[in-house]
Amino acid sequence: MAKSNKPIVWGLFAAGGTITAFLTPVMIFVTGLAVPFGIMGPEVLAYDRIHDFVANWFWKLVLFGIIFFSLWHAAHRFRITMHDFGVRADRVVAKISYLLAALGTLGAIVLLLRI
Amino acid sequence: MSGKAYIREMPKTTWWLSHSRYRRYVAREVTCIPIGIYTAVLIWGLMRLSQGAAAWEGFIEALNSPLSILFHLVAFVFAVVHTISWFNVTPSAMRVQIGEDFAPGAVIIGAHYTGWVVVSLIVLFMAGV
Amino acid sequence: MSERQVEVEILRYDPETDQAPKLQSYSVPCQEEWVVLDAITYIKDHIDTTVSFRWSCHMAVCGSCGMMVNGEPALSCKSFLRDYPDKIRIEPLAHFPIVRDLVVQLDDFMEKLNRVKPYIIPKEKKSVSDGQHKQSPAQLKAFKQYTLCINCTLCYAACPQYGLVPDFIGPAAMALAHRYNLDSRDGGREQRQEVVATDEGVWECSFVGACSEVCPKQVDPAGAIQQMKIASTVDWYKEHLMPWSKP
Structure with missing residues (x-):
């Protein structure tokens, strides 16, 4: 039996799980709920404000980290969940999941560099 | 031994319905789907942001649609489920031995929840609450 | 001491005659302080001598009396009947092949x-x-x-x-x-x-x-x-x- 290469993806999964545990609830609240429910004014998500935020190199780096790790976390857990639901084509599921995560990350890098 | 041992097969797709413990586990695992979709929404937002003020306004309008609000409500609940399930298992995954004894689980879990509150407050402060 | 009548269902399997396991029900007069293992021992001693099961120490040390009690893996010597309703279902430990009745292949x-x-x-x-x-x-x-x-x-x-x-x-x-x-x-x-x-x-x-x-x-x-x-x-x-x- 050969040693597994799963540590690569699991390491990212675990890191992503921790980051999403701390950040995702409050981020969903700020970007998706606070304004529609009138808890915060629409100026919070105004173009100039968000643009200045994302244009800052430090927050660019932070956003990249959040997106990268969240995607890998979700992709890896999705792969395991498919197996739990009886989908036994693990290699295919793994390839599609990780490919989507990689594409999303790549897209985020390109967009972040453009802003 | 004569005769043949009997093997009980587990139903490959529906096994998790058989026990509340397994249903709780699956509820935790499927949190990855809304978290993944939410991250895609973030990337979509970055794209609209890079296309200028008008595109961004369109994105904000879409965020205010009933469908978006419903999605974010569901995603919020799942994200909190993920957070709670993640923090609650930290003591057994990483034990901290100080001298002879191990740090009590409640302390390790409590530290995570405290950190969660602090991080959330920082983000809310940055957003301008 | 109070006595309680408990319906105990046991998943039976005889490799020589059975195609598949089936539940068999026994009505057992149980004492207040009994554990599930006591009820099964009572069945073997007084009702049906053909029931097969493993046990040894009766004190949660030897680890041989594990069974599914109402769908939950448990040591039958550590499962007090007072914690269960009047009807309990006993099956051999899940995920292991059944050798006979409650005995599994380890x-x-x-x-x-x-x-x-x-x-x-x-x-x-x-x-x-x-x-x-x-x-x-x-x-x-x-x-x-x-x-x-x-x-x-x-x-x-x-x-x-x-x-x-x-x-x-x-x-x-x-x-x-x-x-x-x-x-x-x-x-x-x-x-x-x-x-x-x-x-x-x-x-x-x-x-x-x-x-x-x-x-x-x-x-x-x-x-x-x-x-x-x-x-x-x-x-x-x-x-x-x-x-x-x-x-």
């Missing part, structure tokens, strides 16, 4: 346990004249929890991943591998990693946590496996990204 577990080398592989060869291997209370405490395993295999019956993927080494064997890895006198971790760090080892586990919930000895095999996942991940990155760090 060969697979025994073979896996053997594979993780659950014994001390000394760090250095020492002769008797060199004196004893010393260990501090803190070093002892580092692994003590994982020595409490009684090999009752309730954790295997609770683990859906073992049920779905029978090649999985499984909770108890992993917890015992971890127990010896953590022992300050032991130097066998690298040998155990050949089993632990494979797909069938820690990586088949998805941290359902069921094993730790049913463990009658609070061994927490799930925690042991997560700790080994973290250590194996550190190993992997060291091996592939820091080749100069090799021992």
Whole structure:
């Protein structure tokens, strides 16, 4: 039996799980709920404000980290969940999941560099 | 031994319905789907942001649609489920031995929840609450 | 002492005559302080001598009387009838082949346990004249929890991943591998990693946590496996990204 290469993806999964545990609830609240429910004014998500935020190199780096790790976390857990639901084509599921995560990350890098 | 041992097969797709413990586990695992979709929404937002003020306004309008609000409500609940399930298992995954004894689980879990509150407050402060 | 009539359903299987197991019901006059094992013993002694089951110590030490009690893996000697309704269903431990009635085949577990080398592989060869291997209370405490395993295999019956993927080494064997890895006198971790760090080892586990919930000895095999996942991940990155760090 050969040693597994799963540590690569699991390491990212675990890191992503921790980051999403701390950040995702409050981020969903700020970007998706606070304004529609009138808890915060629409100026919070105004173009100039968000643009200045994302244009800052430090927050660019932070956003990249959040997106990268969240995607890998979700992709890896999705792969395991498919197996739990009886989908036994693990290699295919793994390839599609990780490919989507990689594409999303790549897209985020390109967009972040453009802003 | 004569005769043949009997093997009980587990139903490959529906096994998790058989026990509340397994249903709780699956509820935790499927949190990855809304978290993944939410991250895609973030990337979509970055794209609209890079296309200028008008595109961004369109994105904000879409965020205010009933469908978006419903999605974010569901995603919020799942994200909190993920957070709670993640923090609650930290003591057994990483034990901290100080001298002879191990740090009590409640302390390790409590530290995570405290950190969660602090991080959330920082983000809310940055957003301008 | 109060007596209570309890309907006990037992999953029966006779390999010589039965195609599949079937439930058989017994009405048992139970004493207040009885455990499930007492009710089954009563059936064997007074109602039906053909019922087969394993037990030995009757005090949660030997680990042989594990069964599914109302769908939950439990030691029948530790399951008090007062905690159950008037009807209980007893089945052999899930995920194992049924040999006869409540007796299951444990060969697979025994073979896996053997594979993780659950014994001390000394760090250095020492002769008797060199004196004893010393260990501090803190070093002892580092692994003590994982020595409490009684090999009752309730954790295997609770683990859906073992049920779905029978090649999985499984909770108890992993917890015992971890127990010896953590022992300050032991130097066998690298040998155990050949089993632990494979797909069938820690990586088949998805941290359902069921094993730790049913463990009658609070061994927490799930925690042991997560700790080994973290250590194996550190190993992997060291091996592939820091080749100069090799021992």
